[in-house]
Amino acid sequence: MSHAPVVTMVFALTCEARPWIDALKLKKSDARPFDLYTGDSIEVVISGIGSESMATAVGWIAGRSPRPRVWLNVGTAGHATRELGELFLVHGCAASESGRAHYPPLVAAWTGSTDALLCVDHVSDQYPGGAAVDMESMAFFNAAMRFSNSELVQSMKVVSDNEQSGVEHLNSKRITELMQPHVDAVMRYAANLLSLVPASFSVTTVLDLESLRASHSIKQQIQRALHQLAALDVDAERVSDVLQDQTNARDMLTRLQALVSNTAPMLGSTKGVVKEATNG
Amino acid sequence: MVDTLYIEQAVLELETTAAVVSRYPKARQIVIDRYGEVFNSHAQNFRTQKQNPSLILAEKQNAKVMPAPAQYETGGGAHYYFSHMLNCVYDCRYCFLQGMLRSANYLLFVNYQSFIEEIKSIAARHVDDEKPVWFFSGYDCDSLAYEPVTRFAETFVPAFEDIPNAVLELRTKSTQVRSLLAREPINNVVVAYSLSPEPVAAELEQGAPTLAKRLDALKKLQDHGWRIGIRFDPVVWHAGYDQTYAQAIDSVFTKLDPERIDSVTLGGFRLPKGFFKTMLKLYPEHWLFNAGLSEQAGLVSYQPQLEREVLDAVAAQCRRFVSPDKLFVYYSDEAQQSQP
Numbered sequence: 001m002s003h004a005p006v007v008t009m010v011f012a013l014t015c016e017a018r019p020w021i022d023a024l025k026l027k028k029s030d031a032r033p034f035d036l037y038t039g040d041s042i043e044v045v046i047s048g049i050g051s052e053s054m055a056t057a058v059g060w061i062a063g064r065s066p067r068p069r070v071w072l073n074v075g076t077a078g079h080a081t082r083e084l085g086e087l088f089l090v091h092g093c094a095a096s097e098s099g100r101a102h103y104p105p106l107v108a109a110w111t112g113s114t115d116a117l118l119c120v121d122h123v124s125d126q127y128p129g130g131a132a133v134d135m136e137s138m139a140f141f142n143a144a145m146r147f148s149n150s151e152l153v154q155s156m157k158v159v160s161d162n163e164q165s166g167v168e169h170l171n172s173k174r175i176t177e178l179m180q181p182h183v184d185a186v187m188r189y190a191a192n193l194l195s196l197v198p199a200s201f202s203v204t205t206v207l208d209l210e211s212l213r214a215s216h217s218i219k220q221q222i223q224r225a226l227h228q229l230a231a232l233d234v235d236a237e238r239v240s241d242v243l244q245d246q247t248n249a250r251d252m253l254t255r256l257q258a259l260v261s262n263t264a265p266m267l268g269s270t271k272g273v274v275k276e277a278t279n280g
Numbered sequence: 281m282v283d284t285l286y287i288e289q290a291v292l293e294l295e296t297t298a299a300v301v302s303r304y305p306k307a308r309q310i311v312i313d314r315y316g317e318v319f320n321s322h323a324q325n326f327r328t329q330k331q332n333p334s335l336i337l338a339e340k341q342n343a344k345v346m347p348a349p350a351q352y353e354t355g356g357g358a359h360y361y362f363s364h365m366l367n368c369v370y371d372c373r374y375c376f377l378q379g380m381l382r383s384a385n386y387l388l389f390v391n392y393q394s395f396i397e398e399i400k401s402i403a404a405r406h407v408d409d410e411k412p413v414w415f416f417s418g419y420d421c422d423s424l425a426y427e428p429v430t431r432f433a434e435t436f437v438p439a440f441e442d443i444p445n446a447v448l449e450l451r452t453k454s455t456q457v458r459s460l461l462a463r464e465p466i467n468n469v470v471v472a473y474s475l476s477p478e479p480v481a482a483e484l485e486q487g488a489p490t491l492a493k494r495l496d497a498l499k500k501l502q503d504h505g506w507r508i509g510i511r512f513d514p515v516v517w518h519a520g521y522d523q524t525y526a527q528a529i530d531s532v533f534t535k536l537d538p539e540r541i542d543s544v545t546l547g548g549f550r551l552p553k554g555f556f557k558t559m560l561k562l563y564p565e566h567w568l569f570n571a572g573l574s575e576q577a578g579l580v581s582y583q584p585q586l587e588r589e590v591l592d593a594v595a596a597q598c599r600r601f602v603s604p605d606k607l608f609v610y611y612s613d614e615a616q617q618s619q620p
C-alpha cells in the first residue's frame with residue numbers, strides 16, 4: 001500500500017465534481033456508500049448535502065487508508081455581492097454569525113480572492129454579514145482536522161447564487177458550468193498544499209522488535225535509541241555490529257544507549273562521530 | 281514577506297496598526313475578534329506554518345510584564361520580562377517557541393503604550409531598591425529582527441530615558457540597529473547578542489545573520505557607546521565543539537573591547553520536557569534532539585557530565601578575555617537543585 005501523500009477533494013454533489021473527474025480522468029471505484037473517484041495522488045469523494053453527510057464521508061475516506069492527506073472541500077456557495085462563478089478560498093468559517101470562527105491557516109500559496117463563509121443548516125437566500133453561505137464547510141473542517149493538520153485542510157467555493165440571481169436558477173448543468181473554469185486554479189492550489197506535507201522519517205529495521213522478549217517499556221526505549229542513532233546517521237551496519245550476539249533485551253538497550261551517548265553530531269553533515277568503541 | 285494579516289477589531293484604529301499595515305500593501309487583511317481564534321486554534325503544525333507565517337496584530341490584555349525566571353539574572357536587581365511579540369522571523373532549530381506555541385504566526389501586540397505604562401508603574405514600585413530593576417525583552421521573539429516593521433526599539437528605548445531606576449535588555453541576533461545608532465546611547469539599555477560559532481549558526485539558526493554580521497553590529501553599537509552583552513546560549517555540543525567555540529570566542533573578544541562588555545552568559549541546550557516532546561515530533565530527524573540528552577525533573581538537557589564538560593570548556597575560553605564577575609554560567613542540574 002502506498003504511503004505517498006494524497007489530495008482528497010470532497011464535494012457535496014457529483015455535478016460540482018464533474019469537471020475534475022473528467023479533466024483528471026479519474027476512475028470510479030466500487031467503494032460504497034460514498035461515490036469515490038481516484039487517480040494518481042488524488043481522490044474525489046461525493047459526500048451528499050449537509051453537515052452529517054460531509055462528516056461521515058470524511059471519516060469514511062480517512063478510514064480507507066492511513067496515507068497522509070491534504071483535504072480540499074470544493075463546492076458552491078451563495079454570496080450577496082460576488083459575481084456568479086467567482087472562485088475564492090475560505091479564510092474563515094463559522095456555524096453562526098455569533099459563533100466561534102475557524103480560521104484555516106493560509107500557508108500554501110494562493111494569490112486569488114479569499115472570503116469568510118457562514119455554514120447554515122438549510123438552503124437559504126439570505127446572505128448575512130457580507131459572508132458567503134454554504135451547508136457543509138464547518139462539518140468538513142471539523143472532521144478533516146481530526147486526520148490532518150489544519151494547514152492542510154482547506155475549502156474553496158464558487159459563487160452559485162447572489163442577490164441578483166437566487167438558488168431557484170440553479171440546476172446540475174448550471175453548477176457544472178460554474179465550476180468548469182476553475183479546474184486548473186484549484187489543482188495548482190492543491191499542488192501547493194501537497195508541497196507542505198512534511199517528509200516522513202523512518203528508521204531502518206535492524207531488529208525485529210515484535211519478536212523480542214521484553215517488556216513494553218524496554219521495547220520503547222530500544223525503539224527510541226534506534227531512532228536517535230538513525231537521526232545521528234549511524235550506519236545500520238554499525239548498529240547491527242553493536243547488537244551482535246546479544247539476545248537479552250536489556251543488554252541490547254545498554255549497548256544501544258552507550259552508542260548514542262558516544263556519538264557526537266558532526267556539523268555540516270548529518271553523520272555522527274562515534275567518540276570511542278562501544279563494548280556495552 | 282507576509283501575505284496574510286489578521287487584525288483584531290480592537291486595534292484597527294491604532295497608529296501602530298496603520299504603520300504596520302502600510303508595510304504590507306498587498307497582503308490580504310482579515311479582521312478578527314480575538315487573536316486566540318487564530319493563534320491558539322487546535323491541529324496547527326508549527327513546522328508547516330513556519331514555511332509562510334501570517335502576521336496577527338492584537339491587543340495584549342491583562343498583565344503585560346511578568347517576573348522573570350531566576351536564570352535570566354545577570355547581576356541586576358529585581359527582574360521582569362515582557363513580550364510585545366510572540367514568534368520570530370528567524371528559525372532557530374533549538375528555539376523553545378516551537379515547543380511552547382501552537383502557531384508559528386507572528387503575533388504582534390500593538391498596544392505599546394500600555395506596555396510602557398505598566399513598565400513604568402512596576403519600576404515605580406522598585407524605586408527604593410539598591411539595584412536597578414531589569415526588564416528583559418526578546419525571549420518570545422527577537423527584539424530587533426522585525427524592527428523595520430514593528431518600530432519596537434524606536435518606541436521603547438526612549439521611554440527608558442524617563443525610568444532611571446530601570447534597565448531594558450534587548451536580546452537579539454539581528455543587525456537592525458539603525459534606530460539605535462541614530463540616537464545618543466542611553467545608559468540604562470543593554471543590547472545583548474545571542475552568538476553561536478559560524479558553523480553552528482549556519483546549521484541551526486536559519487535566517488539569522490552570520491556571526492561576522494552580528495559582530496559588525498555589536499562593534500558599531502559598542503563604538504557608539506551602547507552597553508552590550510554576549511550570550512552563548514545555547515552552547516551546542518558537537519564533534520570538535522571545543523575548537524569551534526574557541527575560534528568564535530577569539531573572534532568575538534578580539535573584535536570587541538572585553539572591558540566594555542556588560543556580561544557574558546553561557547547555558548547548554550535545554551528545554552522543559554513538554555516542549556522537547558513537541559519539538560521532537562516536529563523534527564524527529566534532527567540530530568539536535570537526538571544527541572547527548574537526558575531528562576531530569578522535567579527538564580531535558582545534556583547529560584549532566586557532558587553539560588559540565590562542554591560549558592566548562594567554553595567558560596575557560598571566555599575567561600581568557602573577560603573577568604569572572606562578568607561571566608555567568610547556567611548549569612541545568614544547578615538550576616534544578618535551586619528550584620523550590
Ligand code: SF4
Nearest residue numbers: 368370371372375421
Ligand atoms: S532568534 Fe531567538 S526567538 Fe528567534 S527563532 Fe532564534 S531562538 Fe527563537
